[in-house]
Amino acid sequence: MKHIKIAREQCRRRWISLPDPDLAYLVEGDREFWDYIRDLRWAQHFALLNRREMMHRVARCLQAWIGTAPDPLSERVECHHNYTEQETHFGKKVWLSRKGAIDASAGKPGLIPGSMGTRSYVVTGKGNGLALNSSPHGAGREHSRSAARKKFTRAQLDTAMEGIEWRRTDAFLDEIPAAYKDIDVVMADAADLVEVRHTLRQIINVKGD
Numbered sequence: 001m002k003h004i005k006i007a008r009e010q011c012r013r014r015w016i017s018l019p020d021p022d023l024a025y026l027v028e029g030d031r032e033f034w035d036y037i038r039d040l041r042w043a044q045h046f047a048l049l050n051r052r053e054m055m056h057r058v059a060r061c062l063q064a065w066i067g068t069a070p071d072p073l074s075e076r077v078e079c080h081h082n083y084t085e086q087e088t089h090f091g092k093k094v095w096l097s098r099k100g101a102i103d104a105s106a107g108k109p110g111l112i113p114g115s116m117g118t119r120s121y122v123v124t125g126k127g128n129g130l131a132l133n134s135s136p137h138g139a140g141r142e143h144s145r146s147a148a149r150k151k152f153t154r155a156q157l158d159t160a161m162e163g164i165e166w167r168r169t170d171a172f173l174d175e176i177p178a179a180y181k182d183i184d185v186v187m188a189d190a191a192d193l194v195e196v197r198h199t200l201r202q203i204i205n206v207k208g209d
Contacts, residue, residue: 003036028095044083051078077122079103079110081137089132096132104128104135104193112194113138114183116175116205117160121187123194135193139183145174152176166205175207 007024010032018024026033055076063069084097102110106127112135113120127133143151157176158168166172187196 003032003039006032006036040084044080047080048078051080075109077109077111087133089129098134098137100137100140101134102137103133104131105133108133109197110135110194112136112183112187112190114202115139115177115180116166116172116207117164117177117202118180118183119202120183120200121194121196122198122200123196125194126192128193131193135190136186139180139186141179142181143179145179148174148176148179152178161205164202164205167207172207 003026004022004024007026008021010026010030011018011024026036059070079102081102082099084095085103086093087096088094089096102112104110104123104125104127106125108125108127110123110125111120112123115138118139123135125133125135128135152173154170154173156178157173160177
């Protein structure tokens with residue numbers, strides 16, 4: 001929010017007319033722009049370290065369960081979304097923000113989850129230039145969180161999660177699978193963007209409330 005306020009103020013001072021204040025931007029080269037990029041990269045690195053810590057803990061639990069450590073040489077898929085990176089597209093170096101999207105560059109491994117009760121996919125990017133080497137990061141919401149809480153019931157959530165281990169609580173009502181788009185339709189639409197390598201079936205869901 002800090003940098004959004006700064007961007008709005010800079011546009012106002014420069015008499016830049018915007019159709020919506022949320023479209024305010026920082027000018028590359030200005031100190032404020034690089035202050036934002038510095039903080040952005042710190043946050044993205046922090047998120048990366050969090051994902052690695054979670055993976056480490058999962059691997060440790062798996063080792064305790066099966067009695068042997070997972071193969072440290074096996075492939076590790078590090079896939080994030082809602083981030084900004086500097087890339088080259090159509091011969092120009094640009095700042096690209098993938099909001100609700102992942103990097104699907106040619107050969108790039110990725111993860112596309114459905115919901116807490118549906119399938120997820122391990123994919124490889126096809127490097128579709130027209131899509132800026134991107135693909136959907138998941139099913140995406142069909143209903144907002146508030147709308148889902150009004151539309152669905154706990155009984156419907158219990159039915160949708162049948163056969164899956166999860167924390168049975170009303171706190172997850174807004175995460176009911178029906179609140180999301182059909183992941184199989186999303187994957188069919190993304191056929192030109194990614195190749196499916198593995199289809200994962202949900203057996204356990206770990207989510208904090």
